[in-house]
Amino acid sequence: MLELRNIKKIYNPGEITEMCIFDGFNLSVSDGDFVSVVGSNGSGKTSMLNIICGSTPIEGGDILINGGSIVKTKEHARYAKIGRVYQNPSMGTSPNLTMFQNLSLADNKGKPYGLTRGVNRQRKEFYREQLAELGLGLEDKLDVTMGSLSGGQRQAVALLMSTLTPIDFLILDEHTAALDPKTAEVIMKLTDKIVHEKKLTAIMVTHNLRYAVEYGSRLIMMDKGQIVLDKSGGEKKDLTIESVLSLFTQISIECGN
Amino acid sequence: MKKTAFKFFAAALAIAMLCALSACGSTVPVIGINQYGEHASLDNCREGFLQGLADAGLVEGEDYSIDYQNAGFDDTIAGQIASNFSANNVAIMCAIATPSATACFAAAEDKDIPVIFTAITDPVEANLDEGNVTGTSDKLPVEAQLDLIRKLQPEAKTIGIIYTTSEPNSVSAIAEYKEKAGDYGFTIESVGVSAQSEVTLAADTLISKGVDCFSNLTDNNVVGVLSSILEKTNEAGIPVYGSEVEQVKLGCVASAGIDYYELGRQTGAMAALVLSGKATCEELPFETISEYGYYINSSALSEMGITLTGDVAKSAVEAK
């Protein structure tokens, strides 16, 4: 359903800092895949996400969703069918608005933001139910401003917001990296739950090898803009953290890290 | 927190009340003077005005008291001063310079307080020629100035003039200069600025164009930085003709100009008439000064190598 074809990306072309990160990069993600992407810093994982979402332009190649090219679509238009959760919990919600207002905004994604009432009282019950399922006690905090909540709570709401409306796939951009281990665990479990319940296709970039191995249906390791490991289905289940780690270390040593 | 804000508000109101009460206490008619800003010409106007009142036999403290406010060249403050005068029920509003006059006339509408202005170049254009308003106009004697320059610098061809594009007095004066200059064999090089900070740059431009002399209008921005202009023109050996005696004192070579003190006095006399009920503003059409004096600055003249000739030498007065 998502296809990256022959992607070519050069940072700072023509300057001293010129770096070609992708040259003929290909990736195919099928419906329902839950892909974990690991790799060292500079391997191109985040660049790949940004290329898919449109915040980074490409020099060559094509990006297709369900067969249709989205290369010419503007960044914000792409997000109509893409949900994204960022590493920084502050980036997923509007701090000065209440949880109710944030959810109402998210609920309206894809539709025009016109002069009708911003919040929908009738949906409040629905939001409460959705929040209750997260199991974090957030359902009582609908009228609290997001800025006063903790990082973990904001990230949970961000996760909910990104999946409130129908999307083609969900992008998780190291979304547990900034959370403490306990909260990270909670968010990861929630992510898994939501992805399965809503039958979403998801791409998760993470540094946490354990999450990469334990969750998801497919694991990709990237290095210097190339895919060096791609295991799905049965093969993935057989992966252990040790084997992934040793491959990881091997590449890193080769790089001189 | 709302309580403290409220307390503060209450305190502010109390202070304002005290001020107002003290104004209320005065039973002598108050003349409110709304002066646009402080510079020599306008100050002279004010002093002349006060003298004019005295000349008419009125005594300060007995027949009137003065409330002098200075707007610091800020239109909004001029407006607030005017509303203040209206609220305080002054007997007459005296406005010095156009922005103050327009503000006073608008504020006076409520209670139909008489407005007497001075130092306005074109009262007709400012819509201050009808109604309960009158005063004196300081229309620039452009022709007299051109004549003076021609007499002192028989060979000169171009006159440089700096003016503020948003000052109507200056805009109409420039138009007149350009119209009449040809009659005296001059061409005018003018540079328009929008703020006082651009004036010295404008001076540089005119100097580089090789003008034979500068002439000043009664432009607040230009007059405000006259000393910096003079520094540059003195170095370049270009004489500057002022529009009024204070400027000649400062270093301009000469001026065929108005005496703002006299202008003020004329205004004071009109105010005295209105105050004592001998006339109303409607009955008094605005007046202009028709007599121009020649003022000279001998040391500036000799620095520029200009010698006084014939009739100018006879009637010129040294600006002291």
Place this chain on the structure above:
Amino acid sequence: MSTFLDLMVGTLTQGLIYALLGYGVYITYKILDFPDLTVDGSFPLGAAVTAVLLVNGVNPYLTLLAALVSGALAGLVTGLIHVRVKVRDLLAGIITMTALFSINLQIAGSNLTVERGVDTIFTAGPTMALLGGVPLIYRKLLVSAIIVVAFKLLLDIYFKTKNGLMLRAVGDNATLVTALATDKGKIKITGLVISNALVALSGCIVCHEQRSFSATMGTGQVVFGLATVIIGTTIFKKVGFVKGTTAVIVGSVIYKTCIQIAISLGLPANLLKLITAVLFLVILALGNIQKGGVKKNA
């Protein structure tokens, strides 16, 4: 005593009229987090358009609409410069403001006075029919109050709509706006348009009130607007969103009162601005002391 009342009424009227300017700055500076200097140009633009229309016999109430439209256009220009040409916020505003100075001169010349014979919104037929018996200064107060309160309510309603919420989100977290599939550029432009429309409306009413337009009347208005917003929001620390619009009115009235006090104190005229500055300092300090410490950047 009537003097005092007159003083209060006059100051209150000024405070109300300039509150519209405050709204404009509130929207761009506080909500959009976009320092917009267009204000120094759109304020006199409203006045210029109004003066010219009045002098040419146009219905005074129509000038309100004309001013709104002219201000909206000014905001649109700044928005387009910022979003399409990608000039940064401060500079985009400066460009428009500078251009407007010349445009205003073209529209109304350097000064334009509206003679007493011409009707303003304070003296025209419909107003007189409603408030004929009331003295002029009270009429000015009432008409201004009606207009300002009307727009306050409109704004309050707007900020509760989807579009309004999005506007608030853009200043808060622009990344979120993009992630919600919305063009943040369009939202910013919307904010600038609304803001400058209100600012121009303020200029329009000022022109009705003082019956004149002056090309330099815009100078420093953005500073006034900022002071108003900051004073207002400092006084109302716990700003629930509705109170934001009220806070601006309060801030504007306080500012004008400060100047009025400074004038009334009869102190040397040259110290007027210094006194005003001192009064601000006192207000802001009081606001911070209440909270028992230094509040973070207002």
